Amino acid sequence: MSKSNDPGLNPTTDATAVADSIWKSILSETEYKILRHSATEAPGTGRYLNNEEEGFYHCAGCAQKLYAAEHKFHSGCGWPSFYDEVEAGAVKTYVDTSHGRTRTEMRCGRCDGHLGHIFQDAPQTPTGTRHCVNGYAVLFVPTGKDPQEALAEHRSKQQD
Numbered sequence: 001m002s003k004s005n006d007p008g009l010n011p012t013t014d015a016t017a018v019a020d021s022i023w024k025s026i027l028s029e030t031e032y033k034i035l036r037h038s039a040t041e042a043p044g045t046g047r048y049l050n051n052e053e054e055g056f057y058h059c060a061g062c063a064q065k066l067y068a069a070e071h072k073f074h075s076g077c078g079w080p081s082f083y084d085e086v087e088a089g090a091v092k093t094y095v096d097t098s099h100g101r102t103r104t105e106m107r108c109g110r111c112d113g114h115l116g117h118i119f120q121d122a123p124q125t126p127t128g129t130r131h132c133v134n135g136y137a138v139l140f141v142p143t144g145k146d147p148q149e150a151l152a153e154h155r156s157k158q159q160d
Contacts, residue, residue: 007111008063008151015062015111027061028158030136035061035113038105043078046135055142056086057133060154062111063147066090066138073125079116080133083125091131093118106131113137 006026007015023036033039048057057067057080067082067090075081085091089109096105096117104118115137122130141150 006155008059008061008155009148011063011148013062015064015108018111023061026155028136031060034134034137035059035108035111035115038114040116041079041134041136046079048080048135048138048140049078051080051140053140053142055140055145056147057082057138057140058147058151059108059111059113059115060137060139060151061113062108063139063151064090064108064110065147066108066115067131067133069140073122075122075130075132077130077132080135080138081122082131082133083122083127083129085131091115106133108137 007013071082094105096103116133
């Protein structure tokens with residue numbers, strides 16, 4: 001895979017214009033299903049549920065910075081939960097009426113990858129919201145590490 005074709009390794013790439021075949025070649029099978037086809041990992045099975053390190057959570061597809069570790073909290077839902085995005089526009093929302101109910105879907109603001117859903121059920125947080133994130137939709141980057149370097153390492157392992 002050419003670095004120039006990978007939107008995570010080349011921040012100047014228009015991540016919404018990346019061909020499906022490229023996404024399929026650079027993402028793990030689970031990441032691909034979640035980010036590109038709105039799948040959901042089973043509760044308690046994803047990455048980072050119990051991660052307590054300082055740093056940021058980036059989109060596993062395009063490396064967009066999405067969440068600060070300091071906004072993460074334990075909600076007991078089985079997925080990593082955050083009460084706010086790192087900055088306005090990092091996450092975009094849509095009305096999701098699948099599965100016979102209305103929810104707020106969240107997608108990466110850069111590549112439009114599916115992240116999870118937002119719920120208004122966290123009164124213990126400053127925003128009252130719970131961003132319920134698929135662990136395989138994000139990549140944790142510890143404080144002080146370059147996001148593209150972390151993503152390149154992750155891509156080279158290509159594992160779930």
